[in-house]
Structure formats: structure tokens, C-alpha cells
Amino acid sequence: MQRNNRETFFHAFFRAFPPQTFDKATPTTHYQSWYFLMALFAYERLHHTSYMSQALDGFNQALLMYKTGFQxxxxxxxGYPEYQAFTxxxxxxxxxxxHASVLPNNPFYPIRSGALKLGKLRIVDTFGIKKEVEVIRRRGGEELPLNRLYSTDTIAAETLRGETYHDIQLRPRFVQPARxxxxxxxxxxxALEMTxxxxxxxxxxxxxxNxxxxxxxxxDQMGKALGYIDKEGRWRVFPGHSGPVLPAGIANDHLRRLVVWICGKAV
Incomplete structure (x- = not known):
């Protein structure tokens, strides 16, 4: 079977037997045949489709108002000799x-977050010849011209996949070097800062x-044993120690509130 004939057969079969037409009374063999043909159709499409991948070089620099290029x-x-020495x-x-030039009119985004959508695409070959590709939204069964790229055809990794297929989700990341x-x-x-x-x-x-x-x-802060909280959530004093009888007797306010909160959760 030729490729065009196979595609025509697949399209005709899926139009005649969409998955929603199956019900509980449908024989199991029909399900198996349908999924087998669907997998075969997907393999045919992948085998005869050309893909191109490209890294977004300079994207992070653009967020920092920089443009990557030869400098x-x-x-x-x-200049004067003294200026030349300083230079x-x-x-x-x-x-x-x-390695980058400054873009003073660009916005400054030191924290990369949000969604990324492919708006324009320009393909440049080794000889510097460029081709503009229009990125549009898909409308129904519209044919795909050679000079257009549908935004819904953008495939992102699962970690970058957004709520819609044409969005690329960007997790919060620091672009600007920070500490x-x-x-x-x-x-x-x-009121006293640590020294x-x-x-x-x-x-x-x-x-x-334990x-x-x-x-x-x-x-406590110095490692002195104060007591322990048993598995029932009750405060106990270590045997042979003169610790606080109740959590309210702990001197440090932060530690006291923490112990009281833990004991309260067990009640």
C-alpha cells in the first residue's frame, strides 16, 4: 500500500469509527483493532515527518537587557595617552x-517566570539567507502552508509544558547571578541582628x-536537656534532671511556643 493510499485509508477509518462510537457492548477485538491502527497511523506520521529542534541561545541574556554576539x-x-592606558x-x-552588548530599551527580568509563546520565527542558513515563518493559531481543519507554523504545533518537554499546547511554562529561576x-x-x-x-x-x-x-x-540553645514529648504528645522531664515541669516554664520564647504548639497538635 502506497503512502498516500495508507493515509487516505487511515483518515477514512477514523472518520467512520471515532473512539466515542464505542460503548460497553463493543467487542474487545474492535478496541484492539482501533488502537492498533491508531498506533500504526502515529508511526507513519512520525516516520514521514521532518522535525527541527533549536536551543534558544541568548534568551536569558535578553531578559537581562543583553544581546549575545561578536563584540x-x-x-x-x-584618545589621549592617559586615557588609552586606562582603557x-x-x-x-x-x-x-x-560577549554581549547592552539593550537599554529592553525590560529587565532578573527572575525568569511565566509562560513563553512562539510569536515569530526566522530561519537563517549557513550562508546567511533568512526565511520568515509566520506563527498563527490553528483554525479547524485549515491546511498548513509552507511559510506558516501553527503555534499549537510547538512541542515542549513535560517540565516546560503549560496549560495549553501553544504555551511553554517557565518555572521560577534566577537569571541574574544572585546570592x-x-x-x-x-x-x-x-531586635538584635546576629554577629x-x-x-x-x-x-x-x-x-x-528518639x-x-x-x-x-x-x-536549649547550649545543648542542655530540658525534657521530651512522648508519643501521646505529653511533656515529660528527663529522669534526674531539674527541667521545666511544664512547657510554659521554658525560658526561650521561641522554643516555648514551638513546644506548646507541638503538644497542642497531639491533643
Whole structure:
């Protein structure tokens, strides 16, 4: 069977027997035949279809108001000698990082998030010849011209797949190089920021799980045993220790509220 005849047969079969026409009374062999032909049709389409993939080089740079491309070395050939000396120092400091030009009119998006949709496509070959491809929305059974690309034909990975087929979901990511700077507060004074002094430590206690007794042992900031919470959620004092009889007797406010909250959840 020739390719055109096979496609005509597949289309005629699926129009005559769509999946919604099957019911509980349909023999199992009909289901199996239908799914077999559907898989065969999918294989035929994949085998005779040309695909092209391309990485979005420079996308993150565009979000940071940069355009990737060849750049000239930093130089001031017609400047004064003192300016030329300074320019040479700048060029040496930049080194190989001069790989993008600035786009001052572009928006600045240091956090990449949201949805991406293919709006325009330009294909450029090795010889620099370009071809503009129009990206449109599919309308019913409209034929696909050679100079058009339907946005619903965009195939994304499962991790980037959006709610609709023509959207590419972008997970929140930091595009701009950043660092996390935690400004911890002291465990004894909420108005005091942590320093190198041990008293200003942000740690207000320690929790240790005792899997043998199924209890949660509580220690203060310095590692002193205060008590434990048994598997029924009741506060207990370690044998031979003079810890607080009740959670309300814990000195640190944050640790006290944590223990009270855990005991309250078990009630």
C-alpha cells in the first residue's frame, strides 16, 4: 500500500469509527483493532515527518537587557595617552567576558517566570539567507502552508509544558547571578541582628528524635536537656534532671511556643 493510499485509508477509518462510537457492548477485538491502527497511523506520521529542534541561545541574556554576539575589544585608539592606558586596564580586566552588548530599551527580568509563546520565527542558513515563518493559531481543519507554523504545533518537554499546547511554562529561576544573604536575628533578642559573638546565635534550641521510645527530645540553645514529648504528645522531664515541669516554664520564647504548639497538635 502506497503512502498516500495508507493515509487516505487511515483518515477514512477514523472518520467512520471515532473512539466515542464505542460503548460497553463493543467487542474487545474492535478496541484492539482501533488502537492498533491508531498506533500504526502515529508511526507513519512520525516516520514521514521532518522535525527541527533549536536551543534558544541568548534568551536569558535578553531578559537581562543583553544581546549575545561578536563584540569589539575595548580600546580607545584616538584618545589621549592617559586615557588609552586606562582603557587597556579595563580591557584586561574584562577579558573574555565581553560577549554581549547592552539593550537599554529592553525590560529587565532578573527572575525568569511565566509562560513563553512562539510569536515569530526566522530561519537563517549557513550562508546567511533568512526565511520568515509566520506563527498563527490553528483554525479547524485549515491546511498548513509552507511559510506558516501553527503555534499549537510547538512541542515542549513535560517540565516546560503549560496549560495549553501553544504555551511553554517557565518555572521560577534566577537569571541574574544572585546570592542569598540571610540576616539572622538573635535568639534572645528579636531586635538584635546576629554577629560573630556566640550570644547572638539565631539557634534557640535543638530537637532530637528518639525512635526507640517514639519521643521528641528538647534541648536549649547550649545543648542542655530540658525534657521530651512522648508519643501521646505529653511533656515529660528527663529522669534526674531539674527541667521545666511544664512547657510554659521554658525560658526561650521561641522554643516555648514551638513546644506548646507541638503538644497542642497531639491533643
Amino acid at each position: 569589539l575589544d575595548i580600546a580607545d585608539p584616538i 587597556e586596564k579595563v580591557n584586561g580586566a574584562i577579558g573574555t567576558f565581553n 542569598i544573604n540571610f540576616r539572622w536575628l538573635s535568639s534572645v533578642d528579636d 560573630d559573638h556566640p550570644v547572638s546565635s539565631p539557634i534557640f534550641g535543638w530537637l532530637l528524635l 525512635e526507640i521510645d517514639e519521643s521528641l527530645m528538647i534541648y
